[in-house]
Amino acid sequence: MIFSKACEYGIKATVFIAQKSLNNERCNLTDISDEIDSPKAFTAKILQKLVKAGIVNSSKGKLGGFGINMKDSKKIKLIDVITAIDGNMIEKTCVLGLKKCSEDHPCPVHNQFKFIKKDLLKMVHKTTLSDMSKSVDIGLSCLKI
Amino acid sequence: MIFSKACEYGIKATVFIAQKSLNNERCNLTDISDEIDSPKAFTAKILQKLVKAGIVNSSKGKLGGFGINMKDSKKIKLIDVITAIDGNMIEKTCVLGLKKCSEDHPCPVHNQFKFIKKDLLKMVHKTTLSDMSKSVDIGLSCLKI
DNA sequence: TTAAATTAGGATAAAATTATCCGATTTATT
DNA sequence: AATAAATCGGATAATTTTATCCTAATTTAA
Numbered sequence: 252m253i254f255s256k257a258c259e260y261g262i263k264a265t266v267f268i269a270q271k272s273l274n275n276e277r278c279n280l281t282d283i284s285d286e287i288d289s290p291k292a293f294t295a296k297i298l299q300k301l302v303k304a305g306i307v308n309s310s311k312g313k314l315g316g317f318g319i320n321m322k323d324s325k326k327i328k329l330i331d332v333i334t335a336i337d338g339n340m341i342e343k344t345c346v347l348g349l350k351k352c353s354e355d356h357p358c359p360v361h362n363q364f365k366f367i368k369k370d371l372l373k374m375v376h377k378t379t380l381s382d383m384s385k386s387v388d389i390g391l392s393c394l395k396i
Numbered sequence: 397m398i399f400s401k402a403c404e405y406g407i408k409a410t411v412f413i414a415q416k417s418l419n420n421e422r423c424n425l426t427d428i429s430d431e432i433d434s435p436k437a438f439t440a441k442i443l444q445k446l447v448k449a450g451i452v453n454s455s456k457g458k459l460g461g462f463g464i465n466m467k468d469s470k471k472i473k474l475i476d477v478i479t480a481i482d483g484n485m486i487e488k489t490c491v492l493g494l495k496k497c498s499e500d501h502p503c504p505v506h507n508q509f510k511f512i513k514k515d516l517l518k519m520v521h522k523t524t525l526s527d528m529s530k531s532v533d534i535g536l537s538c539l540k541i
Numbered sequence: 542t543t544a545a546a547t548t549a550g551g552a553t554a555a556a557a558t559t560a561t562c563c564g565a566t567t568t569a570t571t
Numbered sequence: 572a573a574t575a576a577a578t579c580g581g582a583t584a585a586t587t588t589t590a591t592c593c594t595a596a597t598t599t600a601a
Contacts, residue, residue: 259493312598348404359528383504457568460577
């Protein structure tokens with residue numbers, strides 16, 4: 252619900268990579284899919300998207316892997332990860348799927364939902380990768396089970 | 397996002413049926429899929445579910461069709477339609493897909509999202525079919541485009 | 542220089558969701 | 572009784588999403 256499975260994996264992967272990067276550790280695909288409990292090959296595809304979007308950096312070869320630098324992780328917001336993978340549907344979509352749902356042409360739940368959507372957007376625009384990865388790092392939250 | 401296409405169609409269909417029932421008119425599959433802009437055969441399947449769930453009543457034969465009695469439409473909540481079609485995932489699912497996301501075992505966005513989820517649940521538990529169908533009936537909201 | 546470990550990326554497969562088709566059944570009208 | 576119009580329900584098809592496989596390219600280390 253809300254996000255595609257790919258997007259869920261993508262968020263968890265970036266959070267994990269950011270967490271490792273807190274301690275200056277790079278991580279590879281195996282680490283990631285083990286830690287977030289996701290199918291390896293599928294996760295690899297998602298990581299490619301994140302690399303292309305400039306959210307994650309990657310290096311090939313032995314000792315290769317993925318990383319996110321600390322400065323970036325403070326700037327990167329949840330919305331950036333979501334958009335990189337699911338596109339920007341979250342911004343525009345109507346709960347009932349109307350193409351032009353708006354104040355002037357609302358669906359039957361537009362007015363009830365608009366505040367919820369506003370809060371949701373506020374949240375994904377505010378929450379940073381740094382916030383999430385630190386919370387995982389100090390054991391306040393988890394990435395699997 | 398949030399709801400499956402089937403669920404979107406299901407909500408719009410029930411709202412339309414309820415609206416027609418306001419004026420004691422029954423409607424048939426063609427009316428419905430025309431009015432909510434949905435594939436006919438697929439909509440038929442969804443209506444079957446709604447009939448089995450006791451949300452919509454149906455009758456066969458010439459002059460047959462679908463209806464919802466007025467009293468019911470005041471009692472039936474959005475959540476009932478959603479549950480009839482998508483099951484009760486909305487109640488339990490975690491944004492990041494953790495199976496056991498909870499206060500004691502939260503995902504990295506659990507605390508940011510819990511208030512939004514609460515509002516969403518409140519909304520779907522409060523909004524009735526009657527609310528939505530009346531708003532459509534007086535032209536305050538639309539079911540397509 | 543060779544071997545091993547890694548990401549990149551194309552091709553394909555599996556599963557889930559969405560959509561269609563068709564015959565059976567029911568019911569009102571003629 | 573025959574016909575037409577409607578839902579019901581099983582089978583199937585198309586599309587999208589999720590997942591896997593395999594080869595190539597890259598990089599480190601022995």
